[in-house]
Amino acid sequence: MCSQTALPSCNVFNACTPLSVLFPGRVLCDMIPCGEEEVDEAIKSAHSAYLKWSKLSGMERARIMLEAARIIRERRDEIARAEVANNGKSITEAQVDIDVAWQCIEYYAGIAPTLSGQHIQLPGGSFAYTRREPLGVCVGIGAWNYPFQIAAWKSAPALACGNAMVFKPSPMTPVTAVMLAEIYKEAGVPDGLFNVVQGGAETGGLLCHHPMVAKVSFTGSVPTGKKVMEMAAKGVKQVTLELGGKSPLIIFKDCELENAIKGALMANFLTQGEVCCNGTRVFVQREIMPQFLEEVVKRTKVISVGDPMCEETRMGALISKPHMEKVLGFIKQAKEQGAKVLCGGERFVPSDPKLKDGYFVSPCVLDNCRDDMTCVKEEIFGPVMSVLPFDTEDEVLQRANNTTFGLASGVFTRDIARAHRVAENLQAGTCYINNYNVGPVEVPFGGYKMSGFGRENGQVTIEYYSQLKTVVVEMGDVESFF
Ligand SMILES: NC(=O)c1ccc[n+]([C@@H]2O[C@H](COP(=O)([O-])OP(=O)(O)OC[C@H]3O[C@@H](n4cnc5c(N)ncnc54)[C@H](O)[C@@H]3O)[C@@H](O)[C@H]2O)c1
Ligand SMILES: C[N+](C)(C)CCCC=O
Secondary structure: OOOOOOOOOOOOOOOEEEOOOOOOOOOOEEEOOOOHHHHHHHHHHHHHHHHHHOOOOHHHHHHHHHHHHHHHHHOHHHHHHHHHHHHOOOHHHHHHHHHHHHHHHHHHHHHHHHOOOOEEEOHHHOEEEEEEEEOOEEEEEOOOOOHHHHHHHHHHHHHHOOOEEEEEOOOOOOOHHHHHHHHHHHHOOOOOOEEEOOOOHHHHHHHHHOOOEEEEEEEOOHHHHHHHHHHHHHOOOEEEEEOOOOOEEEEOOOOOHHHHHHHHHHHHHHHHHOOOOOOOEEEEEHHHHHHHHHHHHHHHHOOOEOOOOOOOOOEOOOOOHHHHHHHHHHHHHHHHOOOEEEEOOOEEOOOOHHHOOOOEEOOEEEEOOOOOOHHHHOOOOOOEEEEEEEOOHHHHHHHHOOOOOOOEEEEEOOOHHHHHHHHHHOOOOEEEEOOOOOOOOOOOEOOOHHHEEOOEOOOOHHHHOEEEEEEEEOOOOOOOOO
16 A cells, blocks of 8 residues: 555454554454443443433534534544555545545534424314434444445434444444544543444344344345344334345436446446445446447546555455455356456456555456346446346336345436436436436435335434424313213
8 A cells, every 4th residue: 555554543342453554455453343241331331421412402412513523524534544444445435435424424413403393282272292302322233335434324313313322333344433433532422422342243233132222223235134123123123224236227328428428437336336326237228339338348447446545546455355256256157147248357466566465356347238147136246337238218117126126226318307207217215317326415315125224314314313202281171081
């Protein structure tokens, strides 16, 4: 890497040992997963903090959250460099992730003072009112692709509503959630309000089962999401599930082709293709397929893969060796099933000897794809775009919806009526019209079908981190039947 990154200091529930060398393929830090005792301690301390935090007014909570957002802005480059070491994504993308994180905290700080209920008039001067109240201790469980951003997306609405959060990052990326905990503390949240516990499946299970936990917000794969839901159901805990996808991107022949090509690249190659909402099934209307392929391949071939700490790099390293092998396995299988590799799809070894053990894969465009191929049906979570021809709107809608996933979708067309008709008929939590993978924090994000339920970001997420109490006030005498 161009420069070394110092790991943040660790907090009480984080048993990782910083190593001084952070070259690709090396161990980032050694971790002892948190067991029953540490998880119990983290949840109890979060509960004590919740009792204080939930009694503050929205304005008071907002002031502290705004200070946290300010500190993140101030430390943006340091956190981004740690995120690169954590995940392997390019520094340019990591900086954007950190910006999205502080924007999210600012956004929910703005909402905190607006939380309110309703006043309902009843006969005889009696009335009722509703109060929006916090849930208590919420658990956040994160995936490894957007470690800092996921921690912010979960904690910001949780804290705005007056909850505490115990967050478990993926054991693949344990570092930057700890930095967020330190920042919240520095900003003035009560001790324990945002706790980080480290560990994998076992630690996650302990969190989901703990009786003092009111809600679990999970980001990860569908199989793990099902387990989380099952565990939470035992304690009748609320759940938000942000799961995987295999999203369609539909490009009609009347599109602005230059934008559609840029959109297809954005839909497939951010964060080495390890993005849940990627539009990996690119349906292109047959008439424009030759121009589309020529241009998309030309631009994919020049994506600079390599040292993620360098400003000019556009694609860094995949998360781990087993994951890289899984992605390369999908490409091999695609070829066996008849797909044609137009570019990339191989392990890439940069010329810098320090980077030779990194898990780099050259971005890949697959042609000759059919809907029944594994590469078109399953989430690869790597830099692999599958391109499929189509003829009519009805046909492409049916094929686009023929999946158990439903996280995102996209359409490129100049026909405004068609754009909205297609958006209405796509079975997905998000539809991008004439763009892809933009994610302003004001906009709700979440899935349909097996991509999950509940939402993150936007005003609606307040409903997933609070509960409504109804207070009924009698102004007259009690009318009793007895
Ligand atoms: N929809 C979204 O917002 C979104 C965002 C990012 C990633 N993802 C999805 O996440 C997946 C990749 O991430 P991953 O490999 O980290 O997913 P994963 O399901 O393997 O792990 C996710 C988290 O769950 C924890 N975990 C694993 N087993 C558990 C158990 N039994 N109980 C409780 N927790 C457990 C892991 O330690 C990790 O923190 C992809 O499918 C991707 O699409 C979805
Ligand atoms: C690419 N977005 C829009 C930032 C969403 C990332 C969410 C998780 O993978």
